[in-house]
Amino acid sequence: MDELLRRELQIHACHIRMGIIEGVYHAKSGHPGGSLSIADLMTYLYFTRMHVYPDNPDFAERDRFVLSKGHTAPALYATLAERGFFSMDEMKSLRHIGAMLQGHPCITIPGVDMSSGSLGQGISAACGMALAGKHRSDNYHVYTVLGDGEIEEGQVWEAAMFAAHYGLDNLTAIVDNNGLQIDGKITEVCSPEPITDKFAAFGWHVIEMDAHDFDDIDRAFREAERVTGQPVAIIQRSVKGKGVSFMENQVGWHGTAPNAEQYEKAMAELRAELEKLEAES
Amino acid sequence: MSDVIKKATRESYGEALVALAEKYENLVVLDADLAAATKTGMFKKAYADRFYDCGIAEANMMGVAAGLAAAGMVPFASSFAMFAAGRAFEIVRNSIGYPHLNVKIGATHAGISVGEDGATHQCCEDIALMRTIPGMTVINPADDTEAKAAVAAAIELDGPVYCRFGRLAVPVINDPETYHFEIGKGVTLREGSDVTVVATGLMVNEALIAADTLAAEGISVRVINIHTIKPLDKELIVKAAKETGSIVTAEEHSIIGGLGSAVAEAVCEACPVPVRRIGVNDTFGHSGPAVDLLKQFGLSAEHIAEVVREAVKAK
Numbered sequence: 001m002d003e004l005l006r007r008e009l010q011i012h013a014c015h016i017r018m019g020i021i022e023g024v025y026h027a028k029s030g031h032p033g034g035s036l037s038i039a040d041l042m043t044y045l046y047f048t049r050m051h052v053y054p055d056n057p058d059f060a061e062r063d064r065f066v067l068s069k070g071h072t073a074p075a076l077y078a079t080l081a082e083r084g085f086f087s088m089d090e091m092k093s094l095r096h097i098g099a100m101l102q103g104h105p106c107i108t109i110p111g112v113d114m115s116s117g118s119l120g121q122g123i124s125a126a127c128g129m130a131l132a133g134k135h136r137s138d139n140y141h142v143y144t145v146l147g148d149g150e151i152e153e154g155q156v157w158e159a160a161m162f163a164a165h166y167g168l169d170n171l172t173a174i175v176d177n178n179g180l181q182i183d184g185k186i187t188e189v190c191s192p193e194p195i196t197d198k199f200a201a202f203g204w205h206v207i208e209m210d211a212h213d214f215d216d217i218d219r220a221f222r223e224a225e226r227v228t229g230q231p232v233a234i235i236q237r238s239v240k241g242k243g244v245s246f247m248e249n250q251v252g253w254h255g256t257a258p259n260a261e262q263y264e265k266a267m268a269e270l271r272a273e274l275e276k277l278e279a280e281s
Numbered sequence: 282m283s284d285v286i287k288k289a290t291r292e293s294y295g296e297a298l299v300a301l302a303e304k305y306e307n308l309v310v311l312d313a314d315l316a317a318a319t320k321t322g323m324f325k326k327a328y329a330d331r332f333y334d335c336g337i338a339e340a341n342m343m344g345v346a347a348g349l350a351a352a353g354m355v356p357f358a359s360s361f362a363m364f365a366a367g368r369a370f371e372i373v374r375n376s377i378g379y380p381h382l383n384v385k386i387g388a389t390h391a392g393i394s395v396g397e398d399g400a401t402h403q404c405c406e407d408i409a410l411m412r413t414i415p416g417m418t419v420i421n422p423a424d425d426t427e428a429k430a431a432v433a434a435a436i437e438l439d440g441p442v443y444c445r446f447g448r449l450a451v452p453v454i455n456d457p458e459t460y461h462f463e464i465g466k467g468v469t470l471r472e473g474s475d476v477t478v479v480a481t482g483l484m485v486n487e488a489l490i491a492a493d494t495l496a497a498e499g500i501s502v503r504v505i506n507i508h509t510i511k512p513l514d515k516e517l518i519v520k521a522a523k524e525t526g527s528i529v530t531a532e533e534h535s536i537i538g539g540l541g542s543a544v545a546e547a548v549c550e551a552c553p554v555p556v557r558r559i560g561v562n563d564t565f566g567h568s569g570p571a572v573d574l575l576k577q578f579g580l581s582a583e584h585i586a587e588v589v590r591e592a593v594k595a596k
Contacts, residue, residue, distance in 0.1 A: 060353065064351075064352070066348075106379075106380075107351070107380040113351065114347070114348070114351055114376075114380065115375070115376070115379050115380040116376075117375070118371060118372075118375040118376075120340075121340075121344050121372055121375060121376045122344075123344075124340070124341045124343070124344020124345050124347070124348065124372070124376065125344050125345070125347045125348035125351065125376055126348060127341070127344070127345050127348060128344065128345035128346060128347055128348020128349040128350070128351070128352065128356075129348040129349070129351060129352045130348070131333065131345060131348070131349060132348065132349045132352035132353065132354050133352065135309065135331075135354070154340070155338075155340040155341055155344065155372070158335075158336075158338035158340060158341035159341045159344065159345075161336065161338065161341075162335060162336070162338065162341055162345065165336075166333070
């Protein structure tokens, strides 16, 4: 990847991480861990891949995105704000009464293509959107992001069967494999492993990638776009809480908001990272 | 009675989909491996490229329907009521109801008249489940004419609609030439002053038979067909409560949460008069011929007549 683009993406990702922390802190609740683990992916999708139109969010030919792991809405909202769908200031009223930004994605928010949050359901909706695209020979692409804990839901595998059966090659599902869910390690709670083999067995083209290396993300999506006749699953190896040192790989940060001290510490780390990136560019 | 035409409303559903396909090019049909039974097989035969079988996976089917609707299609998602409303409830609630997507649910084999398949397939809870979802329209047609009109009206409505159909052939009581169907508007089929029977689905015909029997006994029974349980025609029901002073509801559904509950809620709030509910009395069904089961569970003109007599006596 071009060095300039990589730096640009890293800066966007840093802004998005700051937006996530702002949102969860001001909400005094929410899910920072799994939001931070998909921040780089969201940056890559919304700033290099997806044809979206902040001034015309419902444009019929746009690419679609469904956050199947809807509890990480802060990552989606901060990304949409960074992309220009609404002001980043909205993050400060996340989850507040009367606010636009609901605790989980809501279809009425500009740029949000599907309400989600009850796990296992977003991927089915994404299948429906992809099927509509195939049915009408539209050219849009549909992306959906699932949690690795989420794929314990049986509906995910109904959808996986469906997508392969109808050859939905306009659908890419990314599984955020950070290895942790609320009750602990996914391998200890009720293991969904081997994830890669499962999607392959269901008829998907499967690609593994490093979730925090834009060059590797780019490699994975370039491979994905060449696949025809079957849906693509990208298993991204990620770090829960990525970018905030004390949140990384800590299951306790799945669904906990930082207190004032932790908020300051997290923001200081992200500001330092941002300054470093800006100095380099 | 030999000239009475009988038809199952599931047949009407399949025929209506085929009839409307040409006019509505965004109409697509989904099924979960029950096309032969839900009668969407007729549509599949006529419009194979607009029919998508989802296999035995109703949860995903409802989510796929949501995605299709979000992308501008008008999907009819079809299965038995037990699975459409029961198994997939939470998907219907969160993926269709909450985003208020334009999905039509065609739920066949509702109620006790499923017959021999028994309790696991006799869904008497679907109306209760569906009407708790904000913005969901719930329609339970009485016959072939009304079922076809309901499907046509459901397409014209922008938003989620639950249409309930039956397996058993039932008499056609509405004249297709003159019948006017409007979502949310009840139909007064018989004027009467002593008591009102508010019925839905196949119980509408039973209510008419009961009214004839009772007329011969000198009891004047008003009969109202409530095909749309949500939004409920409260105005018509409250007017009947005021004018007749007593209400009997009749439905092929649990007495908990369905038409009887909806009517009682409306009457309680606006004009409290006694409401007697006829339906499945908080019990599971069992195997048997549909017609015998309906009689056994009190879903008959005879039972309606009995309850009406009690209601009049108690006035």
